Amino acid sequence: MKFKVVLEPAEEGGYVVYVPSLPGCISEGNTREEALMNIKEAIELYLEPTEKLVIGKSAEIAEVAV
Secondary structure: OOOOOEEEEOOOOOEEEEOOOOOOOEEEEOOHHHHHHHHHHHHHHHHOOOOOOOOOOOOOOOOOOO
């Protein structure tokens, strides 16, 4: 899978990088290369399935096709 990421220079130096298509998926690095390496790891963790799905007792799960 490929994702577009946004790299922005940080005020204190280095870079902040985030993935617009994955809300909250953000990382940083001292260099451009380090920031890209770190965001790759962040994306992998973001996409990793959770072990347990926690839902309320009155909730239900459904699937929809788009």
